[in-house]
Amino acid sequence: MEVELRHLRAFVAVATRGSVTAASRDLLITQPALSRTIQQLEAAVGTRLLERGPQGVEPTEAGGELLGRLRGVLRDLDAALAAAGGHAGLRIGFQWALPDPWASDLLTAFETATGARATLLRRDDIVAVLHSGEVDAALVRGEVHASGISGTVLFEEDRLAAVSTDSELAARGELDWAELPAHPVVVNTVSGATSPHLWPPGNQPSQVVECGSYDEWLAIIAAGRGIGSTTLSAARAHTHARVTYLPLRDAPRVALRLLWPTRRTSDPLLRRFGECARSMRGAHGSDASGISHGGTGFLGSVATNDP
Template sequence: MELRHFRYFLAVAEERHFTRAAQRLGISQPPLSQQIRQFEAEVGAVLFHRLPHGVALTEAGERLLQDARTILRDADKALDNARRAARGEWGVIRIGFTSSASFHPFVTGAIRDYRLAYPEVRLELIEANTVRLFELFQAEQLNAAFIRPAPGESGALGEMPLFREEMLVALPADHRLAAQPRVALTELADETFILYPRRNGRALYDDIVGACQAAGFNPHVEQEAPQMASTITLVATGLGISIVPASMKHLAARGVTYRPIDGEEPRAAMSLVHFGGGSPAATRAFVGIVEARLEREQAGKA
């Protein structure tokens, strides 16, 4: 028994006439009559009384009419759901981000763009350090993530470089350098540093330490904080200073002053890491949304 038989039956039942039903279906009348006879044979009951000027439903036909409408409606819904899933409009997507990424307007804007474009996809957001996010990729528990990866760290995963963010010096508000409009790295040689630990994400740590070494000193790291926001909190207590991505200034922590770096400054690279070929349609759709936003921003800067 095929769905087309139900569609043929429904057309004849609603039109109460074979010729009009055939015109509605875009076929000729004799094949339609033949298909209805085959359908009646499969059902094992006569569905129509053939009248001189049309047809009338039998008792079996009346009963089948109710179910045929439900069957066809459910079949159309199932096909529509399958097509929407293939377009990435259905399902679940898990997006990760590091703590510092959550403060950057590009990241929040891209997630908002996706939510507006695909409102029926269930979005799960996961905040974790870089090492943990790559572990989630390996366990196939993550579709995409905003990460600051070290060179080669993404491995076989897809990687879309997004931007290289300016970095700022985070100082206690009463620090001697807080009154300056800009701070040179050489002025930090004797300072106590609070940094995000290298074991949680080596790219950012190495960029900061490398910039300090290029300025002629190794930073004295007295404290480490598991999250970038915790780093800012510790700076506010007066335990030390830090160098952080510029987007962290959106964390308006009382007692912290942010100053640009005078001279050549380190840059914090951000990428979208994701599964490449064979990834779910929802992942491909999200990558497309991020790519479109990146193109708009780059065009705006041109």
């Protein structure tokens, strides 16, 4: 039996959802028909690809390897079919607030120049969704080191301190970056751009309060459990009645990076998005946005994150 596209899509759906029931709803076919399709694929490749585990249906070792390969293949196929039908587009992942109006102007410029549609999708685990093909590229702050992911710095942003309005620090006009380690420092370990390693040895925070999202980070600071640092654009987008933002002297700036799967470096639509992102970097002056600019053209100074 020849393997058909329906077999591959069925396998990816079940392996991703971890449930034949959920996958059958997504694919709009009956559960028995979906199970037969999976069995046909397993017969064709000569090995079991899925098995029932404690958390539901899980890929076998062979199935896990196949799943990793198929996600990228099917994503590229869907993109090619969309482009052929005149419905090309890009899905751009991000973790938390993007500079405004820079981000909205970027999408408008890209869509005007290409006729393609750009969609923003908020995701915490950017590396995972880039590998799975859920997004085509991503705008992230801080450094990301992952095999198969390439990136380039678009610009840097100023950093502010975030303190509870009940803190005595809230009455200060500004803080010094070197002062922060004397207080508990709240760190978003999943998508944040601050870590204890940003301070020199001997002056790193003695107490770090870890969290897993920007909302958690903001709530912890509002409760007076610690202080943190964030970008100027994020502070503007995420105000809180019990959080005060203060300028930070001598603080390291935060880089905004464009990331994409290395295998898609030659994708013309992705390259055009990168070109638009770089051309837009000077559209809003640093006096208004806290942005500084530098670097060379897109893919002219690509910093690959492959080991």
